[in-house]
Amino acid sequence: MTEASRGGLFGSWGISPSLPIALVAICVLLYRLYIRHFPKPIPGNIPYNILSARRLIGDSLDIRRYQKTGDFRRFFHDHNTKLNTSISQVFMFPYPKPFVLLTDFRESYDILSKRHRDFDRSKRNADIFGTIGTNFHLAMQTRDPRFKGNKELVRDLMTPAFLNEVSAVHIYDIATVLVDMWSYKVAQAAGRPFSAYEDLHYVALDIILAAAFGIPLEQSTTQKQYEFLQLQSSKIKSAGSKADPVTYDRTPIAESRTALMKVTGTVVVGYKSPFPRLHHWILRNTIWRRDFALKEAFITDEINKGVERLTSENSQENRMRCAMDMMLLRELGYAKKEGRKPNINAPRMRDELFGYVATGHDTSSTTLSWITKFLADNQSAQAKLRRQLRTAFAEAHAEKRQPTVMEIIEKPAPFLDAFLEECLRMTKTIPTILREALTDVTILGHLVPKGTSIMMYNHGPGGQLESGFNIPEAVRSETSQSSKDRVGEWNPDDISRFLPERWLQRTAEAKSDGEGDAEFEGIEYNANSGPFLTFGGGPRGCFGRKLAYMELRIVMAMLVWNFEFQPCPAELSSYEGIDAATVVPKQCYVRLKQLL
Template sequence: MTAHVIPANWTTAFTPSSMLLVGAVLAIVYAVYRRALPKPIPGIPYVEESAKRLFGDLPRIAELQKVGRKPADLYIETARLTKSPISQVFFLPFKRPMVIVSDFREAQDLVTARCKDLERGAFNNETFGGVTPEHFISMNTSDPRFKVTRALTNDLMTPRFINEVSAPEIYSKMRHFVDLWRLKAQAADGRAFKAYEDLNFLSYDIITAAALGIDDSESETVQHLRSLHSDFHPRSPSEVPTEAEFGFPDFAPSDLMESLLTLAEAVGNSFTKPSPRLFHALNNLRPAMRKAWSDRKRILQQHIDNATARLNREGDNFKSTAALDYMVAREISSAKKEGRRPDLTSRRLHDILFVYLAAGQDTTHSVMTFLVKQLGAQPKAQSKLRQSLRDAYPSAAAECRQPMLSEILQAHVPYLEAFIEEVLRLNTPIAGVSQQTVRDITVLGHVIPRGTSLLFLNEGPSFHGPMHPVAEESRSESSQKHADATLGEWVDGAEFRPERWLRKPRGDGEEGNMVFDPKAGPFMTFSLGPRMCWGRRLAYLELRLVVTLLVWNFEFLPIPPKLDNWNTYDLLIHKPCSCLVRLRNALEA
């Protein structure tokens, strides 16, 4: 056996002074560790295991994803586990918790009556600021740039602009989309086919038409349709089992669309990261991001230059045909008033135009995918909707033609509005609305420190089921004052029921047809208050036109059980993992 000789100086290494130093280092490490642990706000419920971990609730997100659930489910799950209308979650060492408000009445009070206590906050601004730092979506309302930047878009959501400029472009693009799906429905012969990318192209066509005034020849849908006519040789339907998916070739997006999708994905990815600012700094170095930035700048500037040249050429006869025309005209007018040269290459103008495109495309695509899924899954509601449309446009029905744009804009179809509202409620594109406190405030009896992020849920309690019990005295003075006028909860909220948004007209005898009531119950899909979604008017117009023409032309058949999948994924926007349609010509039904 070999003897191990201990060095003579080994014991001298552990002198009292060295042991004291080691002890001090360990004490400091332990103190830093304790300081880094989550610091719950007193009195607000939370998941106890999360408060004992440096990264708080982040491991819970990983657990949810392992079983096929989306990260945003963390917030609903926390509200469920704590059985409370207010709860908190933890994400990073040394960081404040995020407070979840899952009570619609309290959320409504905070973002409307108490909105001066809140701002968009650093997290929101960093999430969007990594891609669009000069757009007002990345700014607090108190930011001096906010008002100036918002002014460039003042004309874009007026009823006149939407009806006279946006609506004709949307209607034209939608007619081409009907032709595309008519061709695919005929080839598939009652079999299911993928709708996800088709609707992606449609939402892109709609928003670029409204923003840039693109010609039909530049439409993704038109080019897709042409490629199918010239290059696609479908298999005989008899070769594809009735319960199987009928395949069509993929269609590559344009450079601008690819750029929008890449940059929008970056925003979504940053939303799930502990530090959006750091994520963007590193992610923007990737070759795909550099290409997206380059394509975005090049293509948008081409459109800006073309609009500017047309304005200079036509002078007083210049007529705006797209949102960009209004932006260019407003910048030139503002520059003239301020005695400066117009800046038509600015990052601000590019960012405003980009968000108009990206936000409109991404959110509308999400809603469209859920709309067509619900049409196939709800045959009774679909039939009722189609009959409502036939009744609203009797001349078009009698003449076997499409409803004209003027007819759609003038008509009020309560069940159409109710159907759209129900999809937006049940399949909301975003999990919640995030804001940050600018001073210490009290929420449901709990003091929330200044600088704390609040998340107001758009799903879960109140929206999809009963809300948690709340003592009336714990609510704010403004909430109690308007208790009788405040909406409460949808007890049957998990059920798809458009009728919940309809009521008899108010008046003597309560006689007459049902009318659409947007205030029938909790709804925050477009947020509320001063920072309510800027593009909601355009979104509703798009959805009215899309649903009207789809349901008028097609019967959406149920998807075979083997193919039916309602799982969702999310980055910033909720979308279905699978979106298939089975179509039959409704004009021949």
């Protein structure tokens, strides 16, 4: 018998007969793996892009196109708009399971506030915030056994006593320096615009570092920049015409501050990367390694200084003056009571402190940047806000002085509240909220299986800024139906306009239609006037909400008290955003007139 007849064709080529079988098996296995990772729509009739369901990368190709424009979150608005629905499926590579995209306010509010036993923070939240602190409570689901202890650690940071006696003072001090610095810039600019973003970015950083670690005012970046400007007047770069912006040199920033901002910014990997933890781990241990080391060294140094100060025999030194002090005093007290050595460098304390800084900085600085644009582009509302401030802080106005911090946070000023709330309704800072179904649930009549991620996009159809689609009451949950009238509805004719008055309601007849006290009598601010989810809702809503309101109220009041925000040239007034950890305005310029 010949070799060919014994081994066949493959044998005549010197190939084992088992090899083709193995190759076929490998191909079948690879094909099965390929098919396994194809998007798998949720059974039922939740709308989705059919083309995306037929490709391995799902909707990621379309999202990538939006990323190139710098506004990838806009995809979520357009996705539901194109599908003509308030609920849809989105397929994100490399996840075979889709997530549910919801743009209807009532159902989103219901999930966050009424159905929190059925929904929790998404695992994607842990992927995002866990990149900067695995022991930070925002990186934990509520059922995580660590969560309760972490919340206990920070529970007093948002109490009225701590906010009014500690946080407010730091905010006011930094805001006062900003007013002084901008007064100097206004004199130099002579009616020309200048960029406001960096100033506001560092103001927010100084505020949160002072609130977190008690950093003295003289060590703040804003104070150092103001002092630097006063020495650099001859180096100010004047613009060619009244429409061109003036530019100012900046003093070098401390390495620790730069590192804190860079580490905070790395959160964007969690938002954009298909493999956030792995992607972030690689970068954290290569190009970001030094920044993370500097961040850790900064926290260690501040904790050590805090312990030394709090245990000092000097009674003036050991008084509480920041969030870190409150945490340390609690730990020192527990250690003494339990007869053990204090664990002042516990991972959860370090991560909670940095998480407090990271989440409090970026969101506030971005929101302040958007607010300056709303002020400049809504002159009538700005003028009315200024009249409200002069009415509410009448003594300060009569004495031609700055309002005190207690006047700002305690005096009733309904139009100030309304103006701020309208800014927060309109701002693009973070328009998404993530949750995860803990069990099989029904959303707008659709069955959604356990483990499905839910993304609520509050700037889509049916959200804060845009009328939605007609949804039959019968498909809504019982809790949604029972709380239908808890929040009002925005008028579809003006829902997209900047209109602070939408947050006000009349309580009695005003004395007259004139200006002064009578203009603001008989009205009150109503937080439930209409759809609003900027801070989320329910037990896992934004932890720092009260601090954010206080910071924005104080800074905005001080700026409007001292300056008139005049319109900037159209070429400097774009409302385009840049997707980072937050949606930052692409252009943030101010053109100011000094008032005091």
